[in-house]
Amino acid sequence: MIELFKILSNEHRIQILTWLKHPHDHFAAEDIEPEVKDYGVCMSVIQRKAGISQSTASAYLSSMVNCGLLKSVREGQWTYYKRNEEKIRELAEYIKGTL
Amino acid sequence: MIELFKILSNEHRIQILTWLKHPHDHFAAEDIEPEVKDYGVCMSVIQRKAGISQSTASAYLSSMVNCGLLKSVREGQWTYYKRNEEKIRELAEYIKGTL
DNA sequence: CTATCATATCTATATTTCCCGAAATATCAA
DNA sequence: TTGATATTTCGGGAAATATAGATATGATAG
Numbered sequence: 001m002i003e004l005f006k007i008l009s010n011e012h013r014i015q016i017l018t019w020l021k022h023p024h025d026h027f028a029a030e031d032i033e034p035e036v037k038d039y040g041v042c043m044s045v046i047q048r049k050a051g052i053s054q055s056t057a058s059a060y061l062s063s064m065v066n067c068g069l070l071k072s073v074r075e076g077q078w079t080y081y082k083r084n085e086e087k088i089r090e091l092a093e094y095i096k097g098t099l
Numbered sequence: 100m101i102e103l104f105k106i107l108s109n110e111h112r113i114q115i116l117t118w119l120k121h122p123h124d125h126f127a128a129e130d131i132e133p134e135v136k137d138y139g140v141c142m143s144v145i146q147r148k149a150g151i152s153q154s155t156a157s158a159y160l161s162s163m164v165n166c167g168l169l170k171s172v173r174e175g176q177w178t179y180y181k182r183n184e185e186k187i188r189e190l191a192e193y194i195k196g197t198l
Numbered sequence: 199c200t201a202t203c204a205t206a207t208c209t210a211t212a213t214t215t216c217c218c219g220a221a222a223t224a225t226c227a228a
Numbered sequence: 229t230t231g232a233t234a235t236t237t238c239g240g241g242a243a244a245t246a247t248a249g250a251t252a253t254g255a256t257a258g
Binding site for chain 2: 001002005006008009010011014017018021088089091092095096098099
Binding site for chain 4: 042062078
């Protein structure tokens with residue numbers, strides 16, 4: 001849980017999380033993998049939009065996957081990221097119930 | 100909000116917050132100010148229980164007041180701390196709704 | 199007034215985080 | 229194979245944070 005809060009203590013990471021909540025409101029349609037595949041958005045697209053270096057984007061996104069906030073799928077040379085809604089719900093429950 | 104997550108990124112501070120949720124389960128009755136006064140628990144008591152230095156306790160608690168998680172009342176030489184339930188509810192709502 | 203207790207603040211140092219560029223790796227296409 | 233693109237890993241400097249000890253302030257008891 002502590003780890004989760006650390007990850008959320010950064011403007012860019014929060015932003016990425018909210019962008020991915022409604023990808024179609026924030027990314028061009030061609031930058032979002034088809035609903036059927038449910039792949040989300042790939043790193044370079046997120047990186048450009050966030051205005052951070054690729055190494056930083058990579059580190060951010062993998063830390064978000066590690067703590068369970070995001071899920072990723074590698075497809076060829078691309079890695080697609082999308083939210084893990086369950087984890088986010090869990091976090092809200094924890095704050096409401098336990099904290 | 101970012102600030103809030105930073106504050107929550109620390110084991111001791113999370114612990115203090117949960118202790119203060121049900122003070123009677125975690126502190127001696129005489130260390131809790133009367134319900135009527137609704138003052139909560141004073142710093143030195145929290146500090147001893149947390150096993151941190153006095154200066155650290157002071158910094159933790161005032162940072163928690165600053166970000167709205169706690170409320171404090173100074174009474175003579177003591178400062179009593181209690182939770183700001185509204186802020187905590189707001190946080191859960193933010194995560195559930197906006198994030 | 200003096201001593202003492204509770205708290206706040208100041209100073210200093212160790213640790214962590216932020217975030218980049220460069221290099222390495224992976225994949226695909228020609 | 230060569231080249232282009234996507235991603236990951238490595239190394240590190242700057243900035244922020246953590247946290248202790250020393251000191252200051254303020255209240256209270258004797």
